[in-house]
Amino acid sequence: MTASPSGPPSTTDAVAEADAGMPWRALRRHRPFLLLCGEQAASSVGRQITALALALLAVTRLHAGPFGASALLALTYLPGAVLSPFAGVLADRARLRPLTVTLTALQVVVVGSVPLAGAFGRLSLPHLYAVAALSGALTWTLSVALQAALPRVVPPGQLLAGNSALTGARTAGQIGGPALGGVLVGLVGASPALLAGSAAYAVEAVLLFALPAALNRPADTGGGRGPRFAGLCEGFAVVRAEPVLRRQVLAGAGFNLGSGAADALFVLYAGRELKLAPWQLGCVYATFSVATVAGVVLAGRFATTIGLYRATRICALAAAFSIFLVPAASLGLAFPALLAYQLVFGSAATVWAISMTTTQQLIAPPGLQGRVAGFAQAALLTTVPVGALSGGALAAWLGNVPVLTGAAATTVLAAGSFWLPRRRSGRTTPQAPPGT
Template sequence: MGASPDADPPPPLRRNRPLLLLVVEQLTGSVGRQVTALALPLLAIAHLGAGPLGVSALVATTYLPGVLLSPLIGVLVDRARLRRLLVAGAWLQVPVVGSVPLAAALDGPTWPHLFAAAALSGALGSVQGVALQSGLPRVVPAAHLLPANSSLTGARTVGLIGGPALGGVLIGLVDPAPALLVECAAYLVGGALFLALPASLDRPPREAGAGARSRIEALREGLAVIRRETPLRRQALAAAGLNLGGGAASGLFVLYAERELGLAPWQLGTVYAAYAVGTGAGVLAATPVARALGTTRAVRVCAVGAGAALFLIPAASLGAAFAVLVLYQLLFAPLATVWSIAMTTGRQLATPAHLLGRVNAFLQAVLTATLPVGAFAGGWLASRVGVVPVLVGAAAVALAGTGSLWLPRSVLAGVERAAA
């Protein structure tokens, strides 16, 4: 466990070896995953003639295991030896992902093979994500959790920027299948970095399993924490609203920018570059903003700000579309980034260590499931009522969800009873 905030000041993060290992892993892993995110759909198109439905289904398959298996993943993370789990998960990804370019070099991949590889890789990735969030408080002092989460987010952001560019170059030089070997190499490196983490991670928290003799009892114990802790329920509701609205908006964004607004390719590229700039600004601002406002208030202010910023997307149809969309990205990206970092840190500090895996898995399932649901619902509605009305509705859903963070506890309880 991390040191108490009242103890002697911990050493600076730059001397925290476990965190540095995790930052390097997140950087290399993010680059590898972004290359695969580009290469796998292109491989399905090139080798199997995939259309929009096939590509969409393949991408969705990578998210589905994390949603369906989240309760079991949470129990596994809370009871497992975390270092061994992280190492095994990373190195198991190598044959799973590597089987695709191997098949392409032999008789060619098949649809069942691609779907199986996507599902297995998605499940292993979900386990790793929950394990990392749950293990961080055990290698970083509580006083440094906020900047530590910012550092990990920053490393992933670099991968989000550089990964697609590297993937585009590799796929332009070779077939999409060999490009998948970049992710295999990233997982080999990641497993070695995880292996260098402290052996203390292989000792579960003292309370693990003390109040739960079976998996069912363990699940009930984790859900009891979420029912008991109002901030966790608020987080789930706000995340669901923001991701439903944001998923609908992101699913329509390129179509809207190209067909409705007539943006040139260079303008669309600049808009996406603004998102990367905004995310980087959010990483840098997260710690000072959360310390100035307090973690809880930072979550509330930034979540509502991110939800409100979505209204700028349909507002671009009124004029100055390019400038308005750049402004949207420069507002939404840092607000959403600070919100995510502060929310994760607050959850790590508030949740008992032996239950953190189950709580993280539940909230990860909410975040993972609502994005594709929002994208699908937004596309279906746009085909019937038009793109701009759906974008306005998506922003309203996001703002309503994040606004729930400000509801008085009595009102929130009434909303939950009505929903039940």
């Protein structure tokens, strides 16, 4: 299905279609959806172990400084910013099950190359940067493909519940992944610990291979012979025509600019400047995981009560203001301040992300789910490496606290754009599907 000259289906139509959703309890017996949940948990464990081990290898073994650590983070996002629109065309026109299995199998090889190089004494920073970039490209391409797959696995009325459950599965990996990674790094070292990351990706590939054969058919059955550039333009046209999607993308991109800078500096700032003990840093990250669980639990009820768009606006602003707690931690009570930051940010950002993704899936036409997701993801990811690299460079010149304060102010301005007056377009914003 391609976009018509008059634009994509209205959000009112999408919400009306969502009324046909099956009860939430049925998802627990829905095998394809349960496979996706398992895949999300395994993928999250693999990513957490990989991110922790790569960062520790760069900082402790290869002596990377603030800019080097920021560059490692930036390289995990940059490929997604460049490739996501093309990944969207691929997700709509390719057979999704073989595509997702291939992407995950390649992750096993890419991540496994690090312990192999370590065993032969050939590990270097350029190798870590290459692994971060390749792994990021595979991760974000798979992300687009799975966003396009979910509306083909569950009905529209269960997208909010489905996105909440998938976020919960990822959170389970975020809770167990760092702990497992930390134990493995302590026992065998950072490089061999990446073998566990490869094993998690292998489990993910097996779960994706078990998805139903229905995903072997392309979603866009009529557009596969069209030019690639035309396919890219179709995804952009949907976002441009829908005011809600357009504002979500612009606000999210601005938010990621500031949060990318804050994330790149967080471990360095907490460890060297605030002098948090390792157990305290572990508790800070664990608090984020607990807050994410709270966000998953609250997302459905909150969005159903006040509407998806209102939930997005409120939670975006709450998440943005919470970042001011990070530079404020330098004034005293650093540990409680960072705990409070992770608690507010984790819960608010989770509800925001679930609401945004569900809104996007409800609005996008079936044959364009991948292209809309790819364009939106590219716009959101482009500013992350810019923020990370800028934050690292400015922190080396100005110091961590001024840069973190500026990063928080940037996120507030971006989230505040949700509250600017909107021109009336005759279309209603999507509400949470009933029965979630």
